[in-house]
Amino acid sequence: MIVYLLCFVLFLTGLYGVITRRNLVKIVISLSIMEFSLFLFLALIGYVEGGTVPIVDPADTGAVYVDPLPQAMVLTAIVIGLATTAMLMAVIIRVYRKYKTMDIREIKNLRG
Amino acid sequence: MNPLIPLFIAIPLAGAFLTMILGKFLPRLNKYLGITVLLLLAMMSLISVATISGGTDIYKVGGWEPVGGIPIGIYMVLDNLSALLLCVINIVGLLAVIYSFTYISQYTSENYFYSLFCLMIAGMNGVVLSGDLFNIFVFLEISAISSYALVAFGVEREQLEATFKYQVLGGLASLVILLGTGFIYWKAKTLNIADAREVLWAGSEKPFYLLAQLLLLSGFGLKAAIIPFHAWLPDAHSSAPSPISAMLSGVLIKAVGIYVIFRLFFNMFVLSEEIAVLITVLGTLSMAVGVFLAIGQWDIKRLLAYHSISQMGYVVMSAGIGMILVSRGTKPEVAALALAGALFHLINHAAFKSLLFLNAGAIEYRTGTRNLREMGGLAACMPATSSTSFAASMAISGLPPFNGFFSKLIIIIAAVMARFYLLAAIAVIVSIVTLASFLKFQRYAFYNGKREAGKENLREVPFPMVLSMVTLALFCLLLSLAALPHFRDIIFTPAIRILTDAQQYTAPILGF
Numbered sequence: 001m002i003v004y005l006l007c008f009v010l011f012l013t014g015l016y017g018v019i020t021r022r023n024l025v026k027i028v029i030s031l032s033i034m035e036f037s038l039f040l041f042l043a044l045i046g047y048v049e050g051g052t053v054p055i056v057d058p059a060d061t062g063a064v065y066v067d068p069l070p071q072a073m074v075l076t077a078i079v080i081g082l083a084t085t086a087m088l089m090a091v092i093i094r095v096y097r098k099y100k101t102m103d104i105r106e107i108k109n110l111r112g
Numbered sequence: 113m114n115p116l117i118p119l120f121i122a123i124p125l126a127g128a129f130l131t132m133i134l135g136k137f138l139p140r141l142n143k144y145l146g147i148t149v150l151l152l153l154a155m156m157s158l159i160s161v162a163t164i165s166g167g168t169d170i171y172k173v174g175g176w177e178p179v180g181g182i183p184i185g186i187y188m189v190l191d192n193l194s195a196l197l198l199c200v201i202n203i204v205g206l207l208a209v210i211y212s213f214t215y216i217s218q219y220t221s222e223n224y225f226y227s228l229f230c231l232m233i234a235g236m237n238g239v240v241l242s243g244d245l246f247n248i249f250v251f252l253e254i255s256a257i258s259s260y261a262l263v264a265f266g267v268e269r270e271q272l273e274a275t276f277k278y279q280v281l282g283g284l285a286s287l288v289i290l291l292g293t294g295f296i297y298w299k300a301k302t303l304n305i306a307d308a309r310e311v312l313w314a315g316s317e318k319p320f321y322l323l324a325q326l327l328l329l330s331g332f333g334l335k336a337a338i339i340p341f342h343a344w345l346p347d348a349h350s351s352a353p354s355p356i357s358a359m360l361s362g363v364l365i366k367a368v369g370i371y372v373i374f375r376l377f378f379n380m381f382v383l384s385e386e387i388a389v390l391i392t393v394l395g396t397l398s399m400a401v402g403v404f405l406a407i408g409q410w411d412i413k414r415l416l417a418y419h420s421i422s423q424m425g426y427v428v429m430s431a432g433i434g435m436i437l438v439s440r441g442t443k444p445e446v447a448a449l450a451l452a453g454a455l456f457h458l459i460n461h462a463a464f465k466s467l468l469f470l471n472a473g474a475i476e477y478r479t480g481t482r483n484l485r486e487m488g489g490l491a492a493c494m495p496a497t498s499s500t501s502f503a504a505s506m507a508i509s510g511l512p513p514f515n516g517f518f519s520k521l522i523i524i525i526a527a528v529m530a531r532f533y534l535l536a537a538i539a540v541i542v543s544i545v546t547l548a549s550f551l552k553f554q555r556y557a558f559y560n561g562k563r564e565a566g567k568e569n570l571r572e573v574p575f576p577m578v579l580s581m582v583t584l585a586l587f588c589l590l591l592s593l594a595a596l597p598h599f600r601d602i603i604f605t606p607a608i609r610i611l612t613d614a615q616q617y618t619a620p621i622l623g624f
Contacts, residue, residue: 011291018280031283038290045298070297073246077290080253084286087260088279094264095272109270110277110347 003044010037024092024102028085035081039074046070114169116156117188120198120237121251124149128230135223143213146226150206153233157198164195166606168620170243178623183304187621189243192606196455197240197371200462204362205233207580208355211470214574215355215477219265225353231258232359236367243621245293245303249286252335252368256282259364263352274344274351281344285334292327295320305380306618312382325387328376336369338428339398342421346405349420350413350482354473357413361420362466366458370427378611379618383439392432396535399425403542407549410484412472415553416465419508422542423461429539430454430523433530438612446529451608452600453523460515460591464507467584471501474573474581475557484553488560493570496578498558500585505554507588509547515591522595 014037017030046067054068092102099107127149135142160169169190176185190198209229216225235255242248260282264275297303299320300311312321330341337345345365349357377383377391402422409415431454437447474497475490476482491498507514510521520543527536572578594603610616 018284024276027280031280031287034284034287038287038294041291042294045294067301069303070294073297076246076250080250080257080286083257084253084279084283087257088276088283091260091264091272091276091279094267095276098269098272107273107276110273110351 004041007037007041007044010034010040013037022104024095024104024107025089027104028088028092031088032081032085035077039077039081042070042074042077114160114171114190116160117169117171117190117241118173120153120156120241121234123152124230124234124237128227128234131223131227131230135227142223142226146209146212146229147206149230150202150209150233153202153237154199154206157195157202160190161192161195161199161603164190164192164606166192166609168617170621181622182302183307183621186247187243187304187306188241189617189621190241191610191617193371193374193455193610194240196459196603196607197367198237200459201233201236201240201363201367204462204466205229205359207583208359208466208470210576211358211473211580212353212355213576215473215577216353218477219353225262225265228258228262229356229359231255232262232364236364239368240371243305245296245305245308247303248372249289249293252289252372253286255364255368256286256335259356259360262356263348263360265353265356266351271351274347278344278348281334281341285331285341288327288334289331292324292331295324295327304621305375306621309380309614309618310622312380318384321381322384322387325377325381329373329387329391332369332372332376333394336365336373336424336428337398337421338369338394338424339401339421340394342398342402345421346414346417349417349469350411354413354469354476357417357473358466358469361417361469362462365420365424366427366462370424370431370458373428374431374611377435378438379614383435385436385439388432388435388439391435392429392532392535395425395428395430395432396538397425398422399429399542400538403545403549407545407552411482412475412484412553412557413469413482415484415549416468416472419546419549420461420465422546423457423465423508425542426520426523426539427454427458427461429535430457430526433527433532433535434612437530443530444612446526447612448605448608449522450526450530451611452604453519453526455604455607456522456594457516457519459594460507460519460588463584463587463591464504464514464516467500467504467581467588468508470577470581470584471497471504474577477573477577478570484556487557489558490570491558494558494572496572496581500581501558502554503585503588505550509550510543511547513592514588515594516588518592518595 014030014034021027048066051064051066054065131142131145171188173186232255235251238251239248260275260279264271300308302308334341349361398421402418406415406418430450434447434450437443507516510516524536524539
């Protein structure tokens with residue numbers, strides 16, 4: 001149970017960062033922390049007590065395997081997370097060129 | 113098995129890659145490729161809506177057959193509800209591409225535009241066709257990432273700020289959706305929507321699934337910009353190039369937000385009255401707050417974006433009334449009427465809101481401004497834009513004989529018949545405020561006689577833009593025919609039957 005709680009603490013740490021940080025890059029880092037806490041959570045829910053790598057060995061009939069499906073989900077989600085982070089970083093570089101700052105308080109053309 | 117199902121995703125993906133690879137050598141290819149892809153998709157979606165007739169077509173990706181009655185592969189499911197949404201996506205997409213022919217030539221790197229556009233269409237088609245929770249997440253991210261890039265297409269200060277906001281909030285939404293999916297998999301050990309329904313209805317761990325329901329509702333609510341989650345929408349939708357605003361407001365928030373909420377809450381979860389009431393309240397809030405935020409706006413596209421929130425509120429509220437009645441198990445005919453109102457208004461909103469965004473783009477194309485105070489007297493020099501935007505404004509404010517009148521009427525009648533008199537009254541008041549807001553738009557943009565020097569030589573926009581605007585205006589008129597009983601039976605009744613009776617959805621997939 002403690003592992004799940006730590007995982008949730010990591011998620012909340014990321015959320016806190018997204019809400020309170022002022023620097024654009026730090027917001028993206030916090031978003032990544034949230035993302036990785038989720039990957040950890042997905043890997044955890046597939047874990048079976050005492051399970052081994054899910055490569056089925058016909059000779060060993062008594063073996064317990066962990067659930068491979070969440071692992072496949074995590075792989076897919078990592079690729080998607082990479083695309084999102086790359087896109088955000090590209091936008092931040094462009095924002096810095098236009099505004100000459102990374103402080104979110106100074107980037108406020110859109111109001112109302 | 114319907115061979116068209118995988119093509120709905122394969123054709124736009126191929127279009128996106130071919131545009132990028134061949135577009136370098138053949139400079140005019142991107143336009144022709146874009147329109148061919150969308151024309152094919154639009155025809156295919158019309159064929160599927162005509163041939164589906166209440167049945168369900170399933171495509172098993174990779175040919176993985178179920179083992180012991182439990183589906184193990186990825187399923188693509190085409191039923192009446194998804195066929196309806198496919199029609200909306202691909203027809204509005206086709207008209208937006210035609211409009212882009214001249215509009216997007218003011219930007220550089222047109223290849224990127226058409227390529228990202230095709231990717232966005234592929235993502236939305238995938239979300240609508242998917243029968244699997246994780247697959248919905250993957251396709252949703254495809255469409256979301258390409259729409260982030262398209263919002264920033266102008267790479268000016270405003271677009272970059274809007275896209276950053278949109279990406280951070282969209283990223284949060286995706287994470288919450290993934291968390292909800294993880295929770296469902298944890299207990300149900302399945303990701304297939306139909307299979308998960310069987311598990312959820314058999315088991316009774318209600319508090320656990322309530323958490324998953326709330327997570328998924330807030331995630332998809334953020335994508336659909338229901339009111340407490342709406343902050344990104346006015347910025348993103350007003351900063352994007354106009355054909356993209358039309359796609360985002362007209363199609364994207366419905367396909368990846370509202371549609372998934374419908375699918376999951378009607379067809380997967382055990383509908384509980386608390387959640388149904390929550391959805392109704394959120395819908396009513398968006399309806400009322402959205403319109404009051406809209407009325408003070410002077411930027412046309414911001415005004416239209418706030419109205420999107422308000423009109424989506426109508427859809428969500430009406431679906432919520434349907435959910436309350438379904439969960440109580442009383443008055444099934446009123447529940448069906450409320451859902452018919454929701455689906456009808458969803459389609460109508462796609463027609464008139466994309467038309468209004470295209471009109472705003474046409475005005476910006478000729479006058480170079482989006483501020484209502486700097487316009488005036490455009491009716492004389494831009495007759496096509498003026499008359500089509502008049503039709504769309506009347507449709508969105510709910511005046512007969514346009515389509516918006518009939519869908520709002522159905523929603524209000526359903527609310528009265530379900531004895532939610534307060535909701536019916538709010539719906540009427542919001543409709544009147546919408547009318548006031550659009551009369552302001554018409555007056556300041558087109559009829560205020562004030563003409564300044566240098567505006568005398570304004571002309572009508574080029575032919576492709578006029579063509580798509582006139583077609584959408586015709587849709588605004590013709591869609592009111594769908595309120596007739598004969599058409600309603602063909603278009604809406606099978607889709608509603610799938611929503612109200614989840615057995616209809618699960619039985620063909622699980623092979624009973």
